[in-house]
Amino acid sequence: MFKINLNFLKPGMILAKTINGSDGQVLLNAGVILKESYIEKLRQIGISSLYIDTKETSDIVIEDVICEQNRFEAKNIIRETMKDVYMGRSIQTKEVFEAVSNILDDLLGNKDIMLNLSDIKAVDDYTFAHSVNVCVLSLITGITMGYNRDKLEKLGIGAVLHDIGKIAIPPDILNKPGKLTDIEYKIIQEHPRLGYDIVKEHATISSLSAMVILTHHERHDGKGYPLGKKGKEIFEFSRIVAVADVYDALTSDRVYKKKVLPHEAIEYLRAMGDLQFDSEIVNNFAAHVAPYPVGTIVKLSTGVQGIVVAVDKNHLNKPKVRCFWNKQGDQYLNEAEVNLVNLPSITISEVLEKLE
Ligand SMILES: [Fe+2]
Numbered sequence: 001m002f003k004i005n006l007n008f009l010k011p012g013m014i015l016a017k018t019i020n021g022s023d024g025q026v027l028l029n030a031g032v033i034l035k036e037s038y039i040e041k042l043r044q045i046g047i048s049s050l051y052i053d054t055k056e057t058s059d060i061v062i063e064d065v066i067c068e069q070n071r072f073e074a075k076n077i078i079r080e081t082m083k084d085v086y087m088g089r090s091i092q093t094k095e096v097f098e099a100v101s102n103i104l105d106d107l108l109g110n111k112d113i114m115l116n117l118s119d120i121k122a123v124d125d126y127t128f129a130h131s132v133n134v135c136v137l138s139l140i141t142g143i144t145m146g147y148n149r150d151k152l153e154k155l156g157i158g159a160v161l162h163d164i165g166k167i168a169i170p171p172d173i174l175n176k177p178g179k180l181t182d183i184e185y186k187i188i189q190e191h192p193r194l195g196y197d198i199v200k201e202h203a204t205i206s207s208l209s210a211m212v213i214l215t216h217h218e219r220h221d222g223k224g225y226p227l228g229k230k231g232k233e234i235f236e237f238s239r240i241v242a243v244a245d246v247y248d249a250l251t252s253d254r255v256y257k258k259k260v261l262p263h264e265a266i267e268y269l270r271a272m273g274d275l276q277f278d279s280e281i282v283n284n285f286a287a288h289v290a291p292y293p294v295g296t297i298v299k300l301s302t303g304v305q306g307i308v309v310a311v312d313k314n315h316l317n318k319p320k321v322r323c324f325w326n327k328q329g330d331q332y333l334n335e336a337e338v339n340l341v342n343l344p345s346i347t348i349s350e351v352l353e354k355l356e
Contacts, residue, residue, distance in 0.1 A: 001051045001060055002295040002307045003118070005353035009039050009052070016051035018068075022124030024076050045122040048253045049353075051295060056324070056335060060309050062294045064117045066106040066136060071119070074099040074135070075128040078160060082127070085167045085198055093204045100156035103132075104139060104149070112313050113140050116293040118262070121252055127163065130248055135160035137244035137285065138237075144284040145240075155237045157205060158212025162241055165195025165213065189225045192217055208237060216241045219276045231278075239278040243269060243285050246277075261351050263291035292319050292348055299350040306338075307355075315341045317348070324355060 001016035011034055019028045019042065027045070028038060034052075042050070051062065064071065077099045081091050107113060115137070121129040138159035142152050166174060169191055173184045180188065196214040199205045215227060215238040222230035224242075234242075250265040260268070266286050273279030290311040292298055298321060299305045306323035318340035340346055 001053045001062060002057050002297060003049055003051050003293075004297070005049050006039065006043060006047060008354035009034060009042075009050075011036050011039070014053040016053040017120065019047065019050065019120060020072070020122070020125065021045065022122055024072065024079065027122075045124065046253055047120060047122055048259065050120050057295075057307060057322075060295060060307065060322070062117050064119075065110060065113055065115055065140070066103050070099070070102045070106055071132055071136075074103060074132045074160070075125070078128045078131045081161070082164065082167050085164060091161075091164075091199070091202055091205075093202055096157065096160065097153070097204075100135060100153060100160055103136060104152055104156060107136070107139055107143060108149075113143070113288050114311055114313055115140065115289045116295070116311060118251060118293065126252060126254065127166065130252065131160050131163060133248040134162060134241060134244045137247060137289075138241050140288050141240045141244065141281060141285045144287060145281075154206045154208045155212070155240065158209035158216075158237055159241050159244065161195065161199060161205075161209070162213055162216045162245065163191060163195065164198055165191035165193065168194045189217070193226050208235075211235045212237045212241050214238075216245060218242070220278060221275050224276075234278075239281050240285075243277050243281055247285070247289070262289065262293060263351065266291050287316075288313075289316075290319070291316055292351065294319075297352040297355055298348045299352055300338075300340075301345075301347045301349045305352060305355060306335075309337060312341055319348075321348075 013034045015028055015030055015032045015034060018026055018030045021027045077095050081096060084091055119129050119133055135156050139152055139156050142155045169188060173187055192214050196210055199210045199213055215235055218224035218227060218229045218234040218238060220231055222228050247265050247269060250260050250268060251262055253259045266289060269277060269282045273282045292308050294308050294311060296308045297305065298308060304323045306321040308319045309322045310320040312318065320337055320339045322335055322337050324335050
């Protein structure tokens, strides 16, 4: 399978990964042959790219770092949690703990954690999918930093609930397509404190997790909110969650912005290391995130194009690429795989949205 921009989808192409709607319902199952009406529906729900299968790429398997079921269930639990908070009910903390524990089991059982799969999110589904992704990305970073299980669980709870306070922010401000006014921005900046006030009423949620919710928008240079803390004054869990939060937000489509590619998001985080983030944490994070994930269409410095088929954890910028040339009609001929690790003079020059 490989990833393609929605604009280049054609009826007859085969969907490689199931697409869920905002309530978790299946919209399109993996294996379905796409029709014009399906493509239009995907456009309406704000999906900009997805995975498809072709004869030439059906053997390329993209593994998520956690199992599909655990990701799906975690999203549902966050959706329910937000509903509970909105209705003024208590959070079902046992269920949230279980979801985080399952994610952690998957990650700890995974020897070479490498983030290759981007979760395809519908715009409406963003908050829940984002919460789970921030949890996964934060835990990967925590594992790299040698955290024990107890610390990882507390980090994971804080990460998955980091934006719980947004439930108290009016949705028209939260999802405003244009630029926010100063007053609107001030209202959004209330969400860490609102979230903190909600979770601190739950005795089973650790104060360490609650601190993540309060301080995930603090920034290294002191220009974050709500406390304006600087550098190492900022709680370490929150420095981790800040990196995960920004990475996932950048690589997701929102109502008000188009997403950026993984390698661009990593470049941004590195450029902002020690301005906005803790650069050591950015390095730990980036060590497990493929800048050119499996399934990405790339152009090499030689001009040849191909699809990434494998990523070496020690050489993230030098994946193995299946090259295609001599296009005849819809067929790509003369495919060959090159391992860029063995070809120091060849680099990736561009990420393409379709095979040209
Ligand atoms: Fe936030």
